[in-house]
Amino acid sequence: MSSQPRQCDVGVMTRYGHQALRKGRASLPGHAYVLTTTTAHRRPVFRNAESARVVARSSIDPSCWGDARLLCWVLMPDHWHGLVQLGDRDSISLVMNRFKAFTARRMHCTQPGVVWDRGFHDRAVRKEDDVRAAARHIVANPVRAGLVSSVLDYPYWNCVWL
Template sequence: MSPRLGYRSLRHGRVSLPDHAYLLTAISAYRRPLFRNVDAARNVSRCMHDSSCWGDASLLCWVLMPDHWHGLVQMGSRDSLSTVMNRFKSLTARRLHCTQAGLVWDRGFHDRAVRAEEDVRAIARYIVGNPIRAGLVSNVLDYPYWDCVWL
């Protein structure tokens, strides 16, 4: 499969529903571990708390891994998923261009709508558990690049 076809398939069937929660993933360009760099990780983490990054959407939970980001976002009524993710990637990339050269994020993003019967808090626990599953830490409290509205 060509890279263009893969990117196109990510967008196929994408729907942005107001007031709906989505599990989102953005990957660093070329899967480089940009966020092993403490300054880069801190700069991106600061963006998570910047309300201008999310528009009328709400960031419920997130974790920044060395080469990707996961977030749980509750959509607002105005912006689409693509608008929210483009804004997030643009703002974080601008902040990083002070310390990093080249592309920050890969094209596109992965999204999965949270179904009504799913436990949103269980999804949040799954997200913040990523550093443990990746072997980066043995306790999530030892990993500095995450946050969740329920904690």
């Protein structure tokens, strides 16, 4: 018997994986969430400097966020992390869908085709004290990944507290 999952099993795991990400998801106005989304097929799309600059510029555009507020973000070669505080109107799903659509439309000239994977991961930041700790963790991602020795050497991030 093979230890590899059958092709049909992989599709089932993927479908339930996305459903599991949505299960129990709550969008609480005024709360901060750490959000992560990956590129389609985890392609390192943002090793291309022009593509990375397009998403970086798009990330700071207020029209990308509706009534949510982007507190902190970092763009890695194959994924994006952000710390977002929800407003009164928009859900986490709407905020992420808007971000992915907004950035993908703007990237179309530099990176045709599908940019982002379907799903995303979210984690509510429980206490106000944890918001800045979450921001520090997000912006340190390029250092932990070995891309740079100092976050100051990495061009694709920002934080409202700086």
